[in-house]
Amino acid sequence: MAKKKPGNFLARADQALRKKRTVAAVYIFLRFAVIVVMVAQFFNGNFENVFLCLLTLVLFLLPTMVERSLQIDLPNTLEIIIMLFIFAAEILGEIRSFYTTYPGWDTMLHTLNGFLCAAIGFSLVDMLNRNERFSLSLSPTFMAIVAFCFSMTIGVLWEFFECAMDQFFLLDMQKDMVVNVISSVMLDPTHGNTPVIIRDITDVIVVAGGEEIPLGLGGYLDVGILDTMKDLAVNFVGAVVFSFIGYFYVKSRGKGRFARRFIPQVLENKTENLPGQE
Template identity: 70%
Template sequence: MKKREKKKAEPGKYHKTLKEQVHENKALAVVYVVLRVLVVLVMVAQFFNGNFENVFLCVLTLVLFMIPSVIERTIHIEVPDTLEVIILLFIFAAEILGEIQAYYVQFPYWDTMLHTLNGFLCAAIGFSLVDILNRNDRFSVSLSPIYLAIVAFCFSMTVGVMWEFFEWAMDSFFLLDMQKDTVVHAVSSVMLDPAGGNVPTAIKDITDVIVVTSDGAQHALGLGGYLDIGINDTMKDLFVNFVGAVVFSVIGFFYVKNRGKGRFARRFIPQVLPVTPAEPVGAEKNDIDGAQ
């Protein structure tokens, strides 16, 4: 009896082992390993310092690092290496550097930079979701380049708005101050109208504000002005998200206009991997029985 050799179908990238992926994408593997090691070191340090909330943030960061790989393996989507590296760096910059190392406070433009990048990345993801359907013969979706760009822009802005809703909820219910406050030197409100009407009344050149609590205690803020409660920060975040979304939407428009020839846009647009039919269970046994 001659045993037939089992014929193995070539798997797609999502079937490859971790060792094979590391061999093919050494730069990505280095970034992934270095970031994970840094997060683990920070987590250990925060644990011994008794900062268990930061320990949770580190665990959350490690989980978020796995998302691109999980997407590739479960829904057969190939995430470009450039996009994956930026996503990993974005998560590290937001959670570890921004929250734990307080870069949001130390560097005033850190939050602005991340929100701009978020607008760009979300536009890329929104663009790819529709572009995948646009290229798939199984779906009757065929959008022009301008509509793809509009969808990408709207998707990015929607994500940005939802995130601001989340920040507002955390500030309102848990007093976390995710919407960072801004010191302003002038305010204008109809609530300051002495006649109680609808006329905006302005107060300018504010140098300090005294807060009086219910027990009669007075607290001078000592901030050199009036403390805005997150409004300026929210508007700034949405504006820079808008800028990032517009930039990628324009890039995506020309990418589709030129039928996918753009090299830059391709680095940020996930692609559907071809699905290799799995060999039915018991195929090897049937081959052996047939050879007898």
């Protein structure tokens, strides 16, 4: 059996994408926007951002590539949201600095991530549940729990990734926060396990290289733990919301119009129904 060349595969995926007019329109618009940003970043000498734009263009093709690889049909709504999510995270968030300009941007994306990952986890279990090759007959409750756990696992793994990037490359992906109260057992003069509380902190002075540097942030600089917990909390919310949606979708066996927009369907005739297949 002849191996498919990667270039051929991407070309066919692009061709398959154009079979869906609404998805194709969004894809073409976003791709054009990314190319414009990439050209601007190239002339500004920001080659790291140029690479990020190239990565974004490849990620845009992931939904269609998954469709072809798994022989499934992704709903248009799910495909569009995934592409918008990638654009919002990489181009707007990283390159256009929306993460720092708009404090709620990161929270919104993590909530959406929890929702989407729960949808993906639920879809995987649902496809196995309906596949005759597997002897599975899972209850709606169990499927909802699996979807929730899948979403939270992805969320935790992402926080591991952010922590690793911060430790090894000092990227500050786990954003710091300013707090006015700290409580730590490391400040206990007896070296016991009693937390010492310091309140009403208005500034912190850092001593580096024999020089005292006042941070001037109006409080103590937290090192990212609050950002991590906030991200996991909103991921939890998104996961719970879709888990309930998926539960009622299975209970009504596919009658829920809203849930259908996020749950892929296995193609019955894999050869004929796959867009772009020749």
